[in-house]
Amino acid sequence: MSVAIYIAVMAIVTYLIRMIPFAFFRKKIKSRFFRSFLYYIPYAVLSAMTIPAIFYSTGNIVTAIVGTVTAFVLSYFNLPLIVVALSAAGMSFVAGLF
Amino acid sequence: MKSDFFRGISHGIPIALGYLSVSFGFGIKAVNAGLSVFAASAISATNLTSAGQAAGVDIIAVGGTIIEMILVQLTINIRYSLMALSLSQKLDGKFTFPHRLIASYGITDEIFAVCSAQKQRLTPAYMYGIILISSVGWVTGTALGAAAGQLLPESVSGALGIVLYGMFMAVIIPPARKQFSVLLVVIVSALESVLFRYLFTAVSTGFAVIISAIVASVTGALFFPIKDTEENNL
Numbered sequence: 197m198s199v200a201i202y203i204a205v206m207a208i209v210t211y212l213i214r215m216i217p218f219a220f221f222r223k224k225i226k227s228r229f230f231r232s233f234l235y236y237i238p239y240a241v242l243s244a245m246t247i248p249a250i251f252y253s254t255g256n257i258v259t260a261i262v263g264t265v266t267a268f269v270l271s272y273f274n275l276p277l278i279v280v281a282l283s284a285a286g287m288s289f290v291a292g293l294f
Numbered sequence: 295m296k297s298d299f300f301r302g303i304s305h306g307i308p309i310a311l312g313y314l315s316v317s318f319g320f321g322i323k324a325v326n327a328g329l330s331v332f333a334a335s336a337i338s339a340t341n342l343t344s345a346g347q348a349a350g351v352d353i354i355a356v357g358g359t360i361i362e363m364i365l366v367q368l369t370i371n372i373r374y375s376l377m378a379l380s381l382s383q384k385l386d387g388k389f390t391f392p393h394r395l396i397a398s399y400g401i402t403d404e405i406f407a408v409c410s411a412q413k414q415r416l417t418p419a420y421m422y423g424i425i426l427i428s429s430v431g432w433v434t435g436t437a438l439g440a441a442a443g444q445l446l447p448e449s450v451s452g453a454l455g456i457v458l459y460g461m462f463m464a465v466i467i468p469p470a471r472k473q474f475s476v477l478l479v480v481i482v483s484a485l486e487s488v489l490f491r492y493l494f495t496a497v498s499t500g501f502a503v504i505i506s507a508i509v510a511s512v513t514g515a516l517f518f519p520i521k522d523t524e525e526n527n528l
Contacts, residue, residue, distance in 0.1 A: 199329065199333050199354060201360070202350065202353070202354045202360075202363060203333065203336055203337055203340065205360055205363050205364060205367075206337065206340070206341055206346070206347070206350045206363060206367055207337075207340035207341055209363075209364050209367040209368060209371070210340075210341050210342075210343060210346055210367055210371050210374075211340075211398070211399060213367075213368065213371045213372060213374050213375050213378075214371075214374045214375070214377075214378050214398040214399065214401045215378075215394075215395060215398040215399075216375070216378075217375045217376075217378040217379040217382060218378035218379075218381065218382050218394050218397070218398035218401065219382075219391060219394040219395055219398060221379055221382060228519050228520070229515050229516075229519060230515075231520060232514065232515035232518070232519040232520045233511050233512060233514075233515040234372065234373060234375075234376050234511075235514075235515075235520045236475070236476070236479045236510065236511035236514040236515060237369070237372060237373055237507060237511045238345075238373045238403075238465070239465075239466050239469065239470070239476050239479050239480050239483075240479050240480070240482075240483040240506065240507035240508075240510040240511045240514070241345060241369060241370050241483075241503060241507040242345060242462040242465055242466050243466055243479070243480040243481075243483040243484045243487070243506075243507075243510070244483045244484065244486065244487040244502070244503045244506035244507050244510075245345060245348065245349060245459075245462060245487075245503055246459050246462045246463060246466070246484070247484035247487055247488060248487065248488050248491050249459065250456065250459040250463075253455040253456045253459050254452045254453055254455050254456050255448070255452045255455065256452065259452070259453060260456060263453070263456040263460065264456075264459075264463075266460075267456070267459070267460040267463040267464065268463060268467065270464070271463050271464040271466075271467035271468060272467055272468075272471060274468050275464070276312075276464070277312060277316070277461045277464040277465065278311075278312050278315055278316070278461075280460050280461065280463065280464035281315065281316060281319065281457045281458070281460035281461040281464065282315060282457065282460075283460070284456050284457070284459070284460030284463075285319070285453045285454050285456050285457050285460065286453070288452070288453040288456050289449060289450060289453035292449045292452065292453060293449070
C-alpha cells in the first residue's frame with residue numbers, strides 16, 4: 197500500500213479527533229466510567245508501546261537495557277522529558293562503545 | 295491581536311525546543327522503518343503528535359491494514375478529544391467556527407497544558423502563535439533526524455532510537471509513582487503487551503497496543519474511577 201495513503205489516513209483521523217469536540221461540543225462528558233477510561237488511556241497506551249519495544253529500540257539489547265534503566269531512574273526523580281529522553285540515548289551510546 | 299500572537303510565540307518557545315529534540319528521535323525511527331525524509335516530515339507536519347506517529351510508523355513498516363491504522367490512531371489520540379473539549383469552554387468570542395477548524399490542528403499535550411494554565415480566555419491569535427512555533431520545532435526536528443539518521447554512524451542512530459521511548463517513560467512514571475491506580479494500569483498494559491509480543495504473536499503490533507490499552511484502562515476505570523479533580527490532569 198502507498199505510504200501516502202497511510203499518512204493521509206493518520207492525518208485525517210488525528211485531525212477529526214481534535215476538531216470535532218473543539219468545533220462542535222460545549223457540554224462535559226457526564227459518565228464517570230467513561231471519564232475514568234479516558235483518563236487512564238494515555239498511560240496505558242504509552243506503557244504498551246514502550247514495553248517491551250524499548251528493549252529493541254537501539255538494535256542491541258544491552259545498550260537498550262542501559263538506556264531503559266537510565267530513563268527509569270531519571271523519570272522516577274521527575275526530571276523533564278527532554279533530559280530523560282536524551283540521557284537515555286546518551287547512556288545507550290556510551291554503553292555501545294564497550 | 296498582534297500582541298496576543300507574539301505572546302503565543304513566546305509561550306511556545308520552550309515547547310518548540312522540547313519538540314525539536316524529541317522529533318529528532320522520531321525522524322530517525324521513521325527512516326529506520328524505511329520511510330523517506332520527506333514522508334517522515336510530512337507525517338510530523340500533518341499529525342503533530344508523538345505516540346500516534348510512532349505507532350503509525352510501526353504499522354507502515356509492517357504493511358498493516360488501514361482499519362488497523364484508523365483504530366490505532368483513534369485509541370492513542372482519543373485523549374485529544376477531552377483536551378479539545380476542555381479548551382472549547384475557554385475560548386474568547388473571537389474564536390469563530392473557521393478559527394476553531396484551524397486551531398484544533400494544534401491541540402497537543404504540551405500546548406493543551408500551556409493553554410489551560412492561561413488566566414484569560416484564549417484568542418485565535420494566541421493559539422496560532424503557540425501552534426506555529428511548536429509545529430516548526432516539531433517538523434524541523436523530524437527532518438533533521440530523518441536526514442541525519444541516514445548519515446550518522448549506526449552506533450549513534452541506534453542509540454537515538456530510544457529517545458521517544460525515553461520520553462514515554464518520563465510521561466508514565468511520575469504519575470505511576472504518585473497514584474496507585476495509574477501504576478496498576480501501566481503494569482497491566484505492559485504485561486499484556488509482553489504476552490502479545492512473545493505468546494500471542496498472531497496479533498499484529500497495532501491491535502496488541504489497542505487491546506492492551508483498552509483492557510488496562512477499563513480495569514482502572516472499574517476499580518479506580520477518578521474523582522472530578524483528577525480530570526484536570528488530562
